[in-house]
Amino acid sequence: MQNNPALSPTFAEPHDADALVQVSGIGKRYRPDGPPVFSGVSFDIRPGEFVCLIGHSGCGKSSILNILAGLEQPSEGGMIMDGREITGPGLDRGVVFQGHALLPWLTALQNVTFAVRARHRHMPRHEIREKAEHYLAMVGLEAAMHKKPAELSGGMRQRVGIARAFCTQPRVLLMDEPFGALDALTRGMIQEELLKICAQTQQTVFMITHDVDEAIFLADRVLLMSNGPDARLAEDASNPLPRSRTRETMHHEDGFYTFRNHLVDFLVRRSALAQKAATA
Ligand SMILES: Nc1ncnc2c1ncn2[C@@H]1O[C@H](COP(=O)(O)OP(=O)(O)OP(=O)(O)O)[C@@H](O)[C@H]1O
Ligand SMILES: [Mg+2]
Known part of the structure; x- marks a missing residue:
């Protein structure tokens, strides 16, 4: 971890030197009065990594993705991609x-x-x-x-x-609940194809999902957001399963149920506690 000199001092903080995307302390306020939707969100995405973001409805997941896409501006903090600050949309x-x-x-x-x-x-x-x-x-x-x-x-x-x-x-694929509207069969097929494409092309992906099993199947890391308002990134959980997992067999892998229970427990119980702790 080291500071990136390309970051302006207002949001410079430790980052992985190899990261493709460095998100530093971003927050979003749509209205000047009232609490922010979320604040202090920082994370890295390394090249070829598949990162999923999970959290309850309204905590600001789409807002974060839109900020990464350059379609929204953060109210605080900023992001670097490929060594350059993200200030607007781009074909990358x-x-x-x-x-x-x-x-x-x-x-x-x-x-x-x-x-x-x-x-x-x-x-x-x-x-x-x-x-x-x-x-x-x-x-x-x-x-x-x-x-x-x-x-x-x-x-x-x-x-x-x-x-x-x-x-x-693209350099980074940003996906906001892309499979939510699909039937189970199509969803499974496209998930497998996506994983194949990622393995072949080292595609870097940032994806929002509500589906814990989808996150475990696809992600290298799962970011967990606490409930809003003023939501925070409560945890950055690494997927313990080997990358060669398949949907049919992943529940036999060591650590599958522990990881799954950890994510479900967060959504059911700890997401609200994390929100209280963050705003106390
Ligand atoms: N353009 C906007 N103008 C004003 N408020 C907005 C805007 N976009 C989002 N919000 C508010 O910000 C909060 C977070 O919205 P966001 O869409 O980012 O949540 P989300 O986590 O993606 O939710 P979901 O899981 O339901 O998709 C909500 O309270 C929403 O009403
Ligand atoms: Mg959303």
């Missing part, structure tokens, strides 16, 4: 939003190719199209790629958003 960060955010006048395929073209300006057209079709097929949308968002179901739109984000291969 691909976002899957909690609700889909597709361009309504484009088809599913056009939505994906549009994003890939924006990020990889010199990629040949046929390569972009092949990639887009590959990722749309991966999320089970071969038959629907020429439909516009209004003609798709909620889960299908969400899957287009997922294909679009994977396809652009």
Whole structure:
């Protein structure tokens, strides 16, 4: 751990020197009167790491993701990515939003190719199209790629958003409950595909989820947020399971139930205690 000289002194603090993203003491206040939504949130994301954020509804998870995406400004603190302060959105960060955010006048395929073209300006057209079709097929949308968002179901739109984000291969993939609207079978399939992509490409991921088992299956580390208002990052828990885990067998791994109980206990009991302690 060491200080990053690129951080302005107001939010400089110890960080992992190898971190790709360094988040330093961020807080958010949407209204000047009243308590902040959250404050003092600091964490690192190392290259190739899969980090999940868990916490109760309203504690500020989406706000944190939007700040990382550069779509919101923190009221305090700041972030460094690749040695540069994040001050706005960038193509180096691909976002899957909690609700889909597709361009309504484009088809599913056009939505994906549009994003890939924006990020990889010199990629040949046929390569972009092949990639887009590959990722749309991966999320089970071969038959629907020429439909516009209004003609798709909620889960299908969400899957287009997922294909679009994977396809652009951003430096960091930011995902806000990306699988929440999907049926269990599709969710499992896409989770496995995501883990495969991460293993092959060393994709760095920051993902919000409500699903403890999803976090254990996907994450290297799970960040636990206390309840709001004035929520805090209460814990940074490393996943003890080996990275080669599969969904079918992970519950046989040593430490699975201990880790699972730890996360569930936090959500059921300690998230509220942590909030009281932080604001006492
Ligand atoms: N643009 C905004 N303007 C004003 N208040 C906002 C805005 N965005 C979020 N909030 C408030 O900030 C708090 C945290 O919202 P946020 O969406 O970050 O929570 P969350 O943890 O993602 O919740 P959920 O799990 O339900 O998605 C809520 O009280 C919400 O009303
Ligand atoms: Mg949210």
